[in-house]
Amino acid sequence: xxxxxxxxxxxxxxxxxxxxxxxxxxxxxxxxxxxxxxxxxxxxxxxxxxxxxxxxxxxxxxxxxxxxxxxxxxxxxxxxxxxxxxxxxxxxxxxxxxxxxxxxxxxxxxxxxxxxxxxxxxxxxxxxxxxxxxxxxxxxxxxxxxxxxxxxxxxxxxxxxxxxxxxxxxxxxxxxxxxxxxxxxxxxxxxxxxxxxxxxxxxxxxxxxxxxxxxxxxxxxxxxxxxxxxxxxxxxxxxxxxxxxxxxxxxxxxxxxxxxxxxxxxxxxxxxxxxxxxxxxxxxxxxxxxxxxxxxxxxxxxxxxxxxxxxxxxxxxxxxxxxxxxxxxxxxxxxxxxxxxxxxxxxxxxxxxxxxxxxxxxxxxxxxxxxxxxxxxxxxxxxxxxxxxxxxxxxxxxxxxxxxxxxxxxxxxxxxxxxxxxxxxxxxxxxxxxxxxxxxxxxxxxxxxxxxxxxxxxxxxxxxxxxxxxxxxxxxxxxxxxxxxxxxxxxxxxxxxxxxxxxxxx
Amino acid sequence: xxxxxxxxxxxxxxxxxxxxxxxxxxxxxxxxxxxxxxxxxxxxxxxxxxxxxxxxxxxxxxxxxxxxxxxxxxxxxxxxxxxxxxxxxxxxxxxxxxxxxxxxxxxxxxxxxxxxxxx
Numbered sequence: 001x002x003x004x005x006x007x008x009x010x011x012x013x014x015x016x017x018x019x020x021x022x023x024x025x026x027x028x029x030x031x032x033x034x035x036x037x038x039x040x041x042x043x044x045x046x047x048x049x050x051x052x053x054x055x056x057x058x059x060x061x062x063x064x065x066x067x068x069x070x071x072x073x074x075x076x077x078x079x080x081x082x083x084x085x086x087x088x089x090x091x092x093x094x095x096x097x098x099x100x101x102x103x104x105x106x107x108x109x110x111x112x113x114x115x116x117x118x119x120x121x122x123x124x125x126x127x128x129x130x131x132x133x134x135x136x137x138x139x140x141x142x143x144x145x146x147x148x149x150x151x152x153x154x155x156x157x158x159x160x161x162x163x164x165x166x167x168x169x170x171x172x173x174x175x176x177x178x179x180x181x182x183x184x185x186x187x188x189x190x191x192x193x194x195x196x197x198x199x200x201x202x203x204x205x206x207x208x209x210x211x212x213x214x215x216x217x218x219x220x221x222x223x224x225x226x227x228x229x230x231x232x233x234x235x236x237x238x239x240x241x242x243x244x245x246x247x248x249x250x251x252x253x254x255x256x257x258x259x260x261x262x263x264x265x266x267x268x269x270x271x272x273x274x275x276x277x278x279x280x281x282x283x284x285x286x287x288x289x290x291x292x293x294x295x296x297x298x299x300x301x302x303x304x305x306x307x308x309x310x311x312x313x314x315x316x317x318x319x320x321x322x323x324x325x326x327x328x329x330x331x332x333x334x335x336x337x338x339x340x341x342x343x344x345x346x347x348x349x350x351x352x353x354x355x356x357x358x359x360x361x362x363x364x365x366x367x368x369x370x371x372x373x374x375x376x377x378x379x380x381x382x383x384x385x386x387x388x389x390x391x392x393x394x395x396x397x398x399x400x401x402x403x404x405x406x407x408x409x410x411x412x413x414x415x416x417x418x419x420x421x422x423x424x425x426x427x428x429x430x431x432x433x434x435x436x437x438x439x440x441x442x443x444x445x446x447x448x449x450x451x452x453x454x455x456x457x458x459x460x461x462x463x464x465x466x467x468x469x470x471x472x473x474x475x476x477x478x479x480x481x482x483x484x485x486x487x488x489x490x491x492x493x494x495x496x497x498x499x500x501x502x503x504x505x506x
Numbered sequence: 507x508x509x510x511x512x513x514x515x516x517x518x519x520x521x522x523x524x525x526x527x528x529x530x531x532x533x534x535x536x537x538x539x540x541x542x543x544x545x546x547x548x549x550x551x552x553x554x555x556x557x558x559x560x561x562x563x564x565x566x567x568x569x570x571x572x573x574x575x576x577x578x579x580x581x582x583x584x585x586x587x588x589x590x591x592x593x594x595x596x597x598x599x600x601x602x603x604x605x606x607x608x609x610x611x612x613x614x615x616x617x618x619x620x621x622x623x624x625x
Contacts, residue, residue, distance in 0.1 A: 137586055144593045160611035164620040167604050174538055174597050182545045189552045243623045
């Protein structure tokens with residue numbers, strides 16, 4: 001393993017972000033228009049290699065602990081990377097790289113690309129930090145880095161829609177992060193520690209019901225869950241998501257739908273075990289079910305391409321939260337299915353947004369009423385969209401089927417067959433909604449205006465095809481996914497192992 | 507000491523009320539910053555000790571560490587509050603600049619009038 005790899009995976013995109021305006025200046029001076037693109041892509045590939053380099057030793061059963069400044073936990077800040085973190089870090093790095101490659105094509109008509117890349121890399125830094133850190137205040141700081149840069153990215157084009165969506169997300173998102181800060185403050189006042197492993201160890205007495213849970217701990221947990229749920233956009237807190245994803249540049253919708261979803265679900269998966277370890281399974285299951293149903297019903301009525309995809313993000317995140325909730329009731333399959341669905345959903349939802357972006361890039365429209373018959377003009381985009389649509393509807397042999405089926409089995413394993421029934425029904429509605437989208441965009445009557453539409457640029461097609469290949473590959477060989485998800489699920493559950501390795505392992 | 511906590515909770519509640527019920531973007535921003543200031547007050551009060559000393563180990567204090575430890579205030583909340591203040595300045599600046607753009611596009615600061623996306 002490369003020495004200092006854990007911190008380098010955070011520092012590399014951070015420094016690349018700060019150097020980006022300089023690269024932008026130089027590229028203008030020396031007329032190298034593509035310099036910013038290549039610099040951002042190189043930084044992301046470097047990050048991906050660093051994360052991939054850490055993976056084998058984590059899957060070997062270790063928890064990588066990196067002590068910042070040499071202060072050993074629980075006194076200093078430390079990065080702790082277990083199986084769950086490494087799954088999330090791999091997904092953020094891999095999907096982030098593809099999104100940056102896509103942006104190089106998608107943003108080519110925009111000015112100030114250096115600032116766009118600087119913000120995107122900062123958002124990725126924040127995401128990477130959230131999943132790698134072992135310190136709860138550090139988590140809050142990285143969450144704010146990610147959030148502030150994504151507010152700015154959503155409003156990047158500064159037209160009226162973008163500003164409106166940016167403002168909405170800013171207020172709701174800042175409320176959520178303030179709640180998390182208040183929760184962290186309460187936790188510190190009660191326990192006197194900020195290290196997640198140390199908090200878990202000190203709160204262990206309340207976990208097994210030996211002592212009554214004090215009110216401040218419940219308040220802290222409630223604030224934390226609310227804050228995380230605002231970021232994940234579960235149904236009562238979902239209003240910002242559809243606007244943000246509709247109005248943002250499509251590359252950013254893809255970034256927030258893929259890697260951005262990862263960080264929220266990471267905390268949902270962590271929450272039942274560390275640092276609180278209090279039973280939240282029922283909350284997760286009910287919020288998940290509600291989001292699944294409401295999300296898909298809202299999606300069915302949409303007439304805007306990206307807005308429909310955004311409501312499906314809510315609905316599909318409901319599946320993940322539901323699966324993780326089932327996991328806390330003792331269903332290993334449920335938890336594995338939830339994390340597996342995160343892996344699959346991030347891939348194909350990223351791809352679907354990229355398809356919508358390709359259509360928007362070539363036609364200038366994202367309304368179903370104005371589109372139609374584009375299958376002949378954009379065959380590759382149509383094919384990747386079809387793969388994504390079938391995957392999200394859970395049609396075998398694509399990856400969405402595998403993870404959804406695992407969640408269905410998890411519902412039965414947890415003794416809640418009604419949950420499985422609702423999940424199957426939502427899946428059917430998802431299929432109906434995507435059938436409508438596919439036929440109104442790629443099939444049917446082509447209007448005069450769209451006759452000369454060309455296929456998307458190669459730089460945009462490449463990441464889309466890569467993701468389509470991942471979707472088919474995981475669908476045909478589910479073991480590929482389970483090899484990543486299995487260690488992640490067992491690491492999330494094994495809070496005693498985490499605590500002993502982080503605090504005991506010097 | 508409990509006065510601090512009371513005021514902190516009052517500020518948080520006021521800010522929250524302002525965020526929920528006010529219909530002007532600038533007032534919403536004020537509400538957000540009042541709320542985070544309440545959280546900061548809560549954090550900083552947590553580390554304070556009546557009659558405490560600055561948590562800096564000097565040569566005369568280092569001879570009697572247990573005495574030092576029983577009198578010094580907790581330095582960690584101060585570090586946390588500093589970090590958090592910086593973060594909230596970023597959010598404040600971004601929110602104000604977005605409000606300026608919103609006013610230019612829509613000619614109003616009423617967040618309920620910003621609804622072109624829904625139509």
